[in-house]
Amino acid sequence: EIVLTQSPGTLSLSPGERATLSCRASQSVYNNYLAWYQQKPGQAPSLLIYGASSRATGIPDRFSGSGSGTDFTLTISRLEPEDFAVYYCHQYGGSPWTFGQGTKVEIK
């Protein structure tokens, strides 16, 4: 099983700042099949990034994904008020699929 470790657990930032979230895999993720999701309180998760770096439909370009192999990053270039949420990475390159434990981006 591929274990995904996200860091930091919590990121305290102000609107307009840059957020950098990390997702590290215990072994290489096949074909960089790595996705990122955003979850706001009381809502289902929503897809942001797939294939490590492709933005999902309708996702603003302030969200970007990068990385390969075992190290992946989600960057939010300038935080908007609606971006404060929990973010999860997910690998679908090998069964069992797994999620990271999440990074909470909170208002400083």
Place this chain on the structure above:
Amino acid sequence: EVQLVESGGGLVQPGRSLRLSCTTSGFTFVHYAMSWVRQAPGKGLEWVGYIRSKAYGGTPEYAASVNGRFTISRDDSTSIVYLQMNSLRTEDTALYYCSRAYMEGYFDYWGQGTLVTVSS
């Protein structure tokens, strides 16, 4: 418009069974893999399992924590995916989400979830 609506959750005693349904619309169901993801209260997301599309054999895969107790099935004629949960444990208490697995992989659409509480 793609819609996924889960149902069947509720309060159940440990050791009992429950079947969840996910009724879908707005897309050609037979072409997509479907997955179940759960979230215990105040915790993160946990993948439960998925079922491949017919083109990929229609077979399921499961997380180790539910393998042998849970069964995912699909009815392509009604566009519904099911999660049969047997031998339920208190640690199975969670909000259960149904999701569409695009290209047999990432989850591009999610339902709003159905709550399962396992307690005596």
